[in-house]
Amino acid sequence: MNEATPREVDDRRNLWQMPPRPPWLAQVNALGATMDMRGVVPLDEHSLLDAARRNTGLDDFGDTEWLPHFRRLLQAMEEEARLNFFGRVLTRSDLLVYLEGRLCVTEAYRRHPEIEQQQIVEPVFILGFGRSGTTILHETLSRDPQFRSVRMWEALWPWPAPEQASYETDPRIARAQARIDVVNAVSPEWASMHAQGGALPVEDIEFTYSAFFSEVWGCGFQVSGYDRYFGAQDPAYHFWWHKRILKLLQWKYRLPHWLLKNPTHMPRIPQLLEAYPDAKIVFPHRDPVASADSVVNVEGTIFSWRTDHVYTGDEFAEWIDVDTRVRKWDDVIRWIDQGTLRPGQFANILYADFMRDPMPAIEALYRDLGLRGDPAAFAAMQAFLEQRNRGTLGKTSRYVKTASGDPRAVAERAKYRRYQEYFKVPDES
Numbered sequence: 001m002n003e004a005t006p007r008e009v010d011d012r013r014n015l016w017q018m019p020p021r022p023p024w025l026a027q028v029n030a031l032g033a034t035m036d037m038r039g040v041v042p043l044d045e046h047s048l049l050d051a052a053r054r055n056t057g058l059d060d061f062g063d064t065e066w067l068p069h070f071r072r073l074l075q076a077m078e079e080e081a082r083l084n085f086f087g088r089v090l091t092r093s094d095l096l097v098y099l100e101g102r103l104c105v106t107e108a109y110r111r112h113p114e115i116e117q118q119q120i121v122e123p124v125f126i127l128g129f130g131r132s133g134t135t136i137l138h139e140t141l142s143r144d145p146q147f148r149s150v151r152m153w154e155a156l157w158p159w160p161a162p163e164q165a166s167y168e169t170d171p172r173i174a175r176a177q178a179r180i181d182v183v184n185a186v187s188p189e190w191a192s193m194h195a196q197g198g199a200l201p202v203e204d205i206e207f208t209y210s211a212f213f214s215e216v217w218g219c220g221f222q223v224s225g226y227d228r229y230f231g232a233q234d235p236a237y238h239f240w241w242h243k244r245i246l247k248l249l250q251w252k253y254r255l256p257h258w259l260l261k262n263p264t265h266m267p268r269i270p271q272l273l274e275a276y277p278d279a280k281i282v283f284p285h286r287d288p289v290a291s292a293d294s295v296v297n298v299e300g301t302i303f304s305w306r307t308d309h310v311y312t313g314d315e316f317a318e319w320i321d322v323d324t325r326v327r328k329w330d331d332v333i334r335w336i337d338q339g340t341l342r343p344g345q346f347a348n349i350l351y352a353d354f355m356r357d358p359m360p361a362i363e364a365l366y367r368d369l370g371l372r373g374d375p376a377a378f379a380a381m382q383a384f385l386e387q388r389n390r391g392t393l394g395k396t397s398r399y400v401k402t403a404s405g406d407p408r409a410v411a412e413r414a415k416y417r418r419y420q421e422y423f424k425v426p427d428e429s
């Protein structure tokens with residue numbers, strides 16, 4: 001990885017460098033390149049749907065609204081993603097998990113139509129730019145027993161519905177961890193960048209894969225055509241599937257509030273509030289120049305799991321381009337000023353405050369949202385943070401950081417001025 005020393009840069013993506021591949025992976029991909037990769041590892045609709053049906057013994061994928069989205073995704077994968085051999089293997093494996101999950105969710109609702117009557121009450125969403133502390137905040141708040149967060153294993157395999165008695169010992173935890181172990185073998189540096197585990201909470205997009213209509217695909221694949229397609233559609237179906245999964249997951253194990261996290265909901269907050277009118281939203285804020293540097297590093301690493309050609313086009317521009325990022329926060333400010341987001345419905349937390357002295361920042365967040373703050377829950381959060389700080393997560397990840405005096409950084413700061421002044425977000429040195 002690049003050393004974490006300031007450098008003058010024109011485009012963060014151009015400066016990102018792919019870390020060396022493990023020798024075994026380089027050899028597999030080199031050998032795979034000599035084969036008919038599309039024939040050996042097919043990603044066509046017919047092959048995938050047939051395999052999912054055989055693997056589950058089920059046939060009903062539910063509604064048909066997802067199919068055009070699925071077909072557009074497959075097209076983008078073949079035409080844009082530039083998958084290498086192992087990337088195709090990993091992608092086919094993933095697609096089958098999500099298709100099988102869709103079959104099982106449909107079967108769950110067929111057998112138990114009463115699941116539809118489940119109510120989602122005052123869910124709490126953590127929204128903000130990637131690499132602004134959303135993950136650590138999510139993990140910390142999940143120590144509060146009033147919150148239920150979606151964990152990796154139940155995001156992948158939501159049926160049978162999780163039960164409280166076996167929630168911490170469900171065999172799907174080990175299955176999920178095995179999948180993560182594959183990623184860590186492909187990309188050894190990943191473990192130092194992002195907390196991930198079979199039993200750890202995940203972002204919302206991790207349980208919307210099976211809708212095949214989500215921003216998640218642009219986060220894992222270089223498919224800018226699909227991203228544009230998604231952005232031009234009504235997101236109602238995305239939120240319908242989102243709620244469908246939560247209803248199923250809480251059917252046999254329910255806590256007072258869902259604690260959710262998804263930076264990619266930011267542009268669609270009004271639609272989110274249509275789906276969840278009583279939602280509460282947390283906005284973490286970090287120096288936007290610093291968070292953009294880190295996003296490029298993380299996304300480049302994720303893309304590299306499946307391709308040898310990272311950042312060769314306009315991938316992930318929505319979350320890197322400064323003008324687009326500024327518009328996202330301008331929209332949030334407008335929604336606050338216009339009353340779309342009302343006092344008591346949202347709260348802000350500064351990354352700098354959280355990292356310096358987390359508990360006062362968290363207690364203020366609870367007050368702003370009108371949440372019950374239990375001393376025992378706060379103590380559990382404090383203990384978690386102390387233990388986590390003794391680990392290595394985030395301490396070995398190195399990436400190009402934009403120097404504060406870099407001309408581009410100066411220009412970006414001018415564009416971010418309104419955002420940083422409105423929310424009192426400090427610059428990072």
